[in-house]
Every structure is written in C-alpha cells, then in structure tokens.
Amino acid sequence: MHDPTVTLNGERVPLPAHPTLVTLLAGVPGGLPTAGVAVAVDGAVVPRGDWDRRPLRGGEAIEVVTAVQGG
Template structure:
C-alpha cells in the first residue's frame, strides 16, 4: 500500500497497524498500549488523515492505501 508519511510517499505492506508503523519509524519496540517497551516515553504523536489516533488504538488501527500520516516528535526547549 502507498501512504504519505510527513509529506513523503512511502510504500508499506498491506494491513500494517499504527503501532507497527510507529515502531518502524522510531526504531523502538512499541507495546500494545502504545508505549515504549520498558516503560520509557516515546515522545511521539500520530495523526491519520488529520485526526490524532490515541495511543490506546495504535495496535488495532490498520492503515489503508492512500492515507496521509503525520508522526510528530516532541522536543524540549522553547
């Protein structure tokens, strides 16, 4: 399937979940609850087609061909 992730086209396997995508993009293992394995913070938020997907739904939310995904990383500072 083809998605646009942070304004860049990407080809991914069909049926991928938000959790799997976040894990792939961050290089970290993400739990069913949407947290980093070991309990550390991920520091990211995910929106699909302009709507934020709650972490609690990442494991069950499948992505579909043509969707627009934004992965936002929190940074410290001001």
C-alpha cells in the first residue's frame, strides 16, 4: 500500500503534488528555508543544491535543522 505522507520534524504531512524537498519545504509555514538550514531524509543529509532534484517517497522521515547562534 502506498503511503501518501512523510514525517517532517516529527509530524506526518501529506506529500505535495510534485514530491521533492523544494516543493515540500515551500509548502510549510514560513516557506522555503534560507541560510543556516540543513535537511536530512531518513538520516542522510541532502546538499542544498540537490533539494529540487531529491524526490520524496511516502513513509520517509525528513528533518529540517536550523543553525542558531548562542552565547
């Protein structure tokens, strides 16, 4: 059975019509992340230059991590 969802930072979300990292991230509140962001799919980091070419499949886990400066 095809799973039409992915897990994004711990929450299940529907796959977009054209399921790539770019289309998924563009559809979340706040839109496509800018600088200081890393994305991993099933634990493997995806280089930013590959986000528009990385297809998504149902059941995958996507983690978006933002670098923050502390002090």
